[in-house]
Amino acid sequence: MSSSNLTATVVFATITGNNEAVADILVKQLEEAGVEVEKAEMSQSEPEDLQEKDLAFLVPYTYDEGSLPDEGLDYFDDLKNLDLKNLVYGIAGSGDNFYEGYYCLALDKFEERMQETGAKEAGPLVRINLYPAKRDEDKLATLVDASLEAVKK
Numbered sequence: 001m002s003s004s005n006l007t008a009t010v011v012f013a014t015i016t017g018n019n020e021a022v023a024d025i026l027v028k029q030l031e032e033a034g035v036e037v038e039k040a041e042m043s044q045s046e047p048e049d050l051q052e053k054d055l056a057f058l059v060p061y062t063y064d065e066g067s068l069p070d071e072g073l074d075y076f077d078d079l080k081n082l083d084l085k086n087l088v089y090g091i092a093g094s095g096d097n098f099y100e101g102y103y104c105l106a107l108d109k110f111e112e113r114m115q116e117t118g119a120k121e122a123g124p125l126v127r128i129n130l131y132p133a134k135r136d137e138d139k140l141a142t143l144v145d146a147s148l149e150a151v152k153k
């Protein structure tokens, strides 16, 4: 049962599961806050659906020297020119800090694209090294809390 009347979607892309684990943490935290939340794979999802939501969390992996997920390219393109000014969003994702200058770069690319939609960013990017650890759960919880604050304003 949702108690906040807020709706959220968590859209992720994954190859080996780390980013789905990040998405699952966000889903759990949102549900615990009473938000009605839907989890979707980026390749199975349309950015237009974000127009119906209060909150969105985008969770892409990064590949090949800072590249976007292959299965997220259409989603990324379709975000362009969307008007999402009623949406609050957060961006989180798992990469590998071995890639140094390219670490989690897909998050920055999505952030730039989301900024063009007029949506309001809840808080800073949450970059996660490989599988999410307890400290990452705490950072994700901070992002979720910030999004719930931002949506009230």
Ligand SMILES: Cc1cc2nc3c(=O)[nH]c(=O)nc-3n(C[C@H](O)[C@H](O)[C@H](O)COP(=O)(O)O)c2cc1C
Pocket (backbone or CB within 6 Å): 013, 014, 015, 016, 017, 018, 019, 020, 061, 062, 063, 064, 065, 066, 067, 094, 095, 096, 097, 099, 102, 103, 104, 105, 129, 130, 131
């Ligand atoms: C060929 C290859 C290229 C990668 N390139 C990057 C990169 O440029 N930046 C980065 O942060 N991580 C990079 N990674 C690491 C993945 O993003 C990381 O393992 C991530 O946790 C995978 O997410 P997933 O389990 O959801 O698929 C790369 C991994 C592979 C196998």
